[in-house]
Amino acid sequence: MDASPKRVVENDKFAKLTGIELLKAEPGYALARLEVQEKHLNGLGFVQGGAIFTLADYAFAAASNEAGIPTLGINAAISYLKGPRGRVMSAEAKEVSATNRLCTYQIDVRDENGELAARMMATGYIKR
Amino acid sequence: MDASPKRVVENDKFAKLTGIELLKAEPGYALARLEVQEKHLNGLGFVQGGAIFTLADYAFAAASNEAGIPTLGINAAISYLKGPRGRVMSAEAKEVSATNRLCTYQIDVRDENGELAARMMATGYIKR
Amino acid sequence: MDASPKRVVENDKFAKLTGIELLKAEPGYALARLEVQEKHLNGLGFVQGGAIFTLADYAFAAASNEAGIPTLGINAAISYLKGPRGRVMSAEAKEVSATNRLCTYQIDVRDENGELAARMMATGYIKR
């Protein structure tokens, strides 16, 4: 079995359940995509906050594990800015800062029109 | 169609997809439960962060909407404290504070042994 | 007495005690500056986290009140990224998003070399 950080991200079952696709990943950067379907909605017909968070968090995991060293999410702060429109959402994760043991990422979630739907700041612990 | 806040929480499709059950809800309080299955795991075999967040966020939504006034999540900060053990997780949401327009909740996520797996602080906007 | 939001920011006594100067403020944007002195240090000789937060928070208050409508900070998440170097720090606040009642800002704190020392995400309630 391949337990490399990259494989770990690919084998993420909850991301699969949610329907997230990883479009691009390199050390410090990742782009993920979600085609919005009925199953992602809350009772008001909007994309559920947990689905938005899961998309952002997956992009963070992909970007922070891509260098090949397992990185665990410690905490995250997410702000919901605008209800996403259209049938597609994307999350782009960028490393803001990294030390030997810790890394901080910003993840922007956008809707089909490119409008910012949510922003997340996430911190990871690098397991050297 | 019943568009009351309570129904809205019950009709949450992403919570259904995730498999979350609402055990108890009253104004300012809710308890939700997740039976952990293969589909909730990340590539390392742990419960995925997005699944934990979704459970916590759903308890928050249930508690904050139970009074009958639609309440939208504005932002949330979640800390992952310990990998959850066992086959069941719970999230308990409690109102910390509320004004006319804003409310703040703390949500504790525990594993089958009652160990604290994550704590979330969430803020809602009350749409009067 | 002039109780306009602008005057309110200028009359901030804790910002004065800290020694913060407001360099620029327009609706949705502000730039503040702190000359680092002995009094801002913690016991290890680094700029204290509270001083960094106060600088960032003041830039946020200046930017969000500049439009003339009182705006109260609801919550904030700050990440400390790197110990600031040199004798001067700056905080730049930019509006990320605003609705009728709520606004979200990102505030970047930089040291004398322009290195990012801290990033803050702050949410305000607009008291119309």
Place this chain on the structure above:
Amino acid sequence: MDASPKRVVENDKFAKLTGIELLKAEPGYALARLEVQEKHLNGLGFVQGGAIFTLADYAFAAASNEAGIPTLGINAAISYLKGPRGRVMSAEAKEVSATNRLCTYQIDVRDENGELAARMMATGYIKR
């Protein structure tokens, strides 16, 4: 010179400037106090957010360093819940969780009447 974590907290110059007193500190717990004066107010006459944060952060630093291993604040999320009343504020820091390298604290800030004015969740990195 005594560079122990305890001395470091005692030698905090920004806490001194602010006027914070440390009432109690033991590993995983601390209680700090601030007598509210003119200098702590913002332009509206309320205690400034930076002063509230500084009080909470100092209690966190005292509690997390008391065991004798230097602990650095990584990030913090603070929610302002209610304008504090009276002439005294307190901050009580309690460890929520700790691993070998990371710790998470909750800090409650109360006013003279015991009302919760702010709650902070803070994460530290333990420099072993």
